[in-house]
Amino acid sequence: MYHHLTKIEHLGIAVKSLEQSNTLYTKILGVPPYKEEEVVSEGVRTSFFRAGLNKIELLQATNPDSPIAKFIEKRGEGIHHVAYAVEDIKAEMARLEGEGLTLLNTQPKVGADNKWVCFLHPKGTGGTLIELCQDRG
Numbered sequence: 838m839y840h841h842l843t844k845i846e847h848l849g850i851a852v853k854s855l856e857q858s859n860t861l862y863t864k865i866l867g868v869p870p871y872k873e874e875e876v877v878s879e880g881v882r883t884s885f886f887r888a889g890l891n892k893i894e895l896l897q898a899t900n901p902d903s904p905i906a907k908f909i910e911k912r913g914e915g916i917h918h919v920a921y922a923v924e925d926i927k928a929e930m931a932r933l934e935g936e937g938l939t940l941l942n943t944q945p946k947v948g949a950d951n952k953w954v955c956f957l958h959p960k961g962t963g964g965t966l967i968e969l970c971q972d973r974g
Contacts, residue, residue: 847892920968
C-alpha cells in the first residue's frame with residue numbers, strides 16, 4: 838500500500854547565529870551537528886542534529902532577502918517548518934494541489950541533506966509551513 842507522508846523528516850528552526858545555536862543545541866541534545874551545508878538558492882546555511890530517530894535542522898540566513906531573514910524579522914527565532922518524508926514527491930505535490938493546497942514551487946527543488954523538496958503555503962495549512970522531502974537517491 839502507498840503511504841503518503843511517512844514520518845516527520847525533521848523540524849526546521851530559524852536562528853540568527855548558526856554558530857551560537859550549534860553550541861546551544863549541542864548542549865541540549867548532547868551531540869554535535871552531523872552536517873553543515875549551504876543552500877545558495879535559498880540564501881541559507883544549515884546544520885543538522887540527530888536526537889534519537891529525529892532530526893533538527895537549524896537555518897541561518899546568508900543574505901537579508903532570504904526567506905529565513907524575513908521570517909526572523911517578522912516572528913523572531915523559532916520553529917520555521919515541519920518537514921515530512923514522502924516516497925514520491927511529484928505524486929504528493931499533485932495530490933495536495935488536488936486537495937486545494939498551494940505549492941510554493943511547481944517542481945521539486947534540490948534542498949539540504951540530499952533531498953528533493955517542495956513547500957506548502959502556510960495560508961492553506963493553518964499557519965504552519967510544511968515541507969515535503971524525498972531522498973534524491
